[in-house]
Amino acid sequence: METVVLSTVKHHAAIVGSTASHRDNGSDGTRSARVRWPDEAATQAFAEALARQPALRNTFIALQGTLGAGKTTLVRHLLRALGVQGRIKSPTYAVVEPHEVPGLQIWHFDFYRFNDPREWEDAGFRDIFASPGLKLAEWPDQAGGMLPTPDLVIAIEPTGDTAREATLSAGTDAGMALVRAVAA
Ligand SMILES: Nc1ncnc2c1ncn2[C@@H]1O[C@H](COP(=O)(O)OP(=O)(O)O)[C@@H](O)[C@H]1O
Ligand SMILES: [Mg+2]
Numbered sequence: 671m672e673t674v675v676l677s678t679v680k681h682h683a684a685i686v687g688s689t690a691s692h693r694d695n696g697s698d699g700t701r702s703a704r705v706r707w708p709d710e711a712a713t714q715a716f717a718e719a720l721a722r723q724p725a726l727r728n729t730f731i732a733l734q735g736t737l738g739a740g741k742t743t744l745v746r747h748l749l750r751a752l753g754v755q756g757r758i759k760s761p762t763y764a765v766v767e768p769h770e771v772p773g774l775q776i777w778h779f780d781f782y783r784f785n786d787p788r789e790w791e792d793a794g795f796r797d798i799f800a801s802p803g804l805k806l807a808e809w810p811d812q813a814g815g816m817l818p819t820p821d822l823v824i825a826i827e828p829t830g831d832t833a834r835e836a837t838l839s840a841g842t843d844a845g846m847a848l849v850r851a852v853a854a
Contacts, residue, residue: 700846700849702838706836707836709832714747716744716852717751719852721748721751727773728802729821730805730807732807732817733807735827742780746758752774761779762783766778766793774804779805779813781810784809784812785814787814822841824838
């Protein structure tokens with residue numbers, strides 16, 4: 671695994687420092703990485719880098735971390751970077767908020783209040799996960815085991831007032847491509 675410090679500067683090439691601890695290799699590269707965001711601007715820069723990856727458009731990303739870690743904030747920056755306009759509601763009450771930009775369907779889930787597995791079928795979640803597009807899920811562990819394997823898990827840990835550390839773990843080749851692209 672590798673720790674990469676993302677500075678607040680806009681361009682992804684501005685990643686500074688890279689403290690290698692260990693690298694968990696898949697057949698063709700990095701499976702997991704650790705990134706550091708000193709402030710929310712760095713979180714935004716990471717979201718923008720992620721948004722530039724073509725592989726993102728057909729993936730399921732699970733977001734882990736305690737209340738206030740920054741899951742929704744990261745998703746909001748990602749949705750903005752992908753071109754979503756207007757108010758971006760948190761799906762805490764609705765469980766899912768759909769978004770659409772030209773050529774891309776996005777679903778933002780928050781399973782914090784999800785407690786009835788029957789809702790999985792009734793609310794059409796199975797269909798959503800069978801559809802092409804980007805699926806983002808906060809509190810995936812609350813989904814009662816209904817979720818498929820995430821392409822990428824982003825686990826966010828607060829390490830200070832505005833500082834966050836995130837562990838990126840790929841579950842598929844698509845996820846590995848993302849980890850390589852945003853944390854290489
Ligand atoms: N580096 C950072 N990355 C993300 N959020 C940050 C950061 N620094 C401060 N914050 C703040 O922390 C809060 C995170 O809240 P939120 O995204 O709703 O968390 P979660 O969805 O994980 O419960 C927001 O108020 C956000 O502005
Ligand atoms: Mg949230």
